[in-house]
Amino acid sequence: MAVPKIAVLATGLAGAFVVTTMHPVPAQALPRYASACSDCHAAVTAGVSTAVPSRTALTAGASYTVRIALAAGGSGPAGYWISGPGGVSGGPSSATVFTATLRAPSTAGVKTYRVWTRQGRRVGSVTYRITVSAAVSPIQLGRIQYDAPGTDLATRASINGEYVVIQNRGTVARSLTGWTVRDAQAHVYTFGTFTLGAKKSVVLRTGKGTSTATTRYWGLTNHVWGNAADKAYLRAPAKTANTDYCAWTSVGPGYKNC
Numbered sequence: 001m002a003v004p005k006i007a008v009l010a011t012g013l014a015g016a017f018v019v020t021t022m023h024p025v026p027a028q029a030l031p032r033y034a035s036a037c038s039d040c041h042a043a044v045t046a047g048v049s050t051a052v053p054s055r056t057a058l059t060a061g062a063s064y065t066v067r068i069a070l071a072a073g074g075s076g077p078a079g080y081w082i083s084g085p086g087g088v089s090g091g092p093s094s095a096t097v098f099t100a101t102l103r104a105p106s107t108a109g110v111k112t113y114r115v116w117t118r119q120g121r122r123v124g125s126v127t128y129r130i131t132v133s134a135a136v137s138p139i140q141l142g143r144i145q146y147d148a149p150g151t152d153l154a155t156r157a158s159i160n161g162e163y164v165v166i167q168n169r170g171t172v173a174r175s176l177t178g179w180t181v182r183d184a185q186a187h188v189y190t191f192g193t194f195t196l197g198a199k200k201s202v203v204l205r206t207g208k209g210t211s212t213a214t215t216r217y218w219g220l221t222n223h224v225w226g227n228a229a230d231k232a233y234l235r236a237p238a239k240t241a242n243t244d245y246c247a248w249t250s251v252g253p254g255y256k257n258c
Contacts, residue, residue: 051082051115051128058104060135066128068098068115076120084113091118108134137243138170139179140258141234142201144246146225147254154222159207162225164232166204168196176202178237184230189218227251232258 054065068080079091080098085105090098096119105111111132116125141164148161164181168174176191181204189204194216196202202214206224209217218224225232228251234244246258 049080049115049117049124049126051113051126053128053130056129057131057133059133060104060106060108062104062135064102064104064130066100066102066113066115068100068117070096070117070119071124072096074119074122076122078117078119080118081116082113083116085111087113104130104132106135108132137236138168139174139176139196139234139236139243140167140169141165141232141244141246142167143255143257144225144232144248145255146230146248147227147251148223149254152223152227156207156209159220159223160205160209160217162206162223164204165201166196166234167201168198171198173197179243180233180235180237182233182235183224184226187220187224189216191216227254 049071050067050069052067054067055062058064066082070078074096077092077094078096078098079089079093080100081087081089082100082102086103088100088102090100102113109132110129112127112129114125114127117123143165145161145163148158150158150161152158166176166181173195176194176196179191180188182188194202202216204216204218206218206220208219208221209215211217229247229249231245231247233242235241236243244258246256248256
């Protein structure tokens, strides 16, 4: 008696279900399987791998590499997935050693990454940590002439004898539009549309004058910087933290190289 095709199909599906249930395949260490990684690794005896970053102390946004080595004894195609800020993946491959390139997060602090690995049916995981420090801006305070030469007078020459030098120590031009310079008494100068070239400086004079590519004028009619003590703050737009800071507590020579 012929067996109906529908019965054959049903029998085949049932058999396939049994085989799949008896021999589950662990998730590969690739992004599309990322959500299942922890379940897979918890359910299987893990092969131990190592993950060693090229540097453990980095500035925000800095590039670094991680050397991932699979433990001996495994077989089959291998791959990895690094879960964490800006994590990456690689494989499958016949290699047992991988080099992953990552970039440190933009926020400072100690960051922990978990590296998931798979080689054939053997999976494992290991963690590593990096310490990220805030990136140092190339825009910095240079010399501050806080005490104008000679006797302080309410004249343009005397007031403009006070100045602050702002430097771009980087290798590319930077916009200073919206940047501020302020003192301890909350007097604030805000840069209008202005770009500072690479390895260039601009002088901010306290008094009035015609601004150029190398000199800007605060426009004040009185001296602003304290001779005996004061603080200078340089701040990027929309930031509450200072990009740079410089202070003095005595008259000294009348200037400070920050």
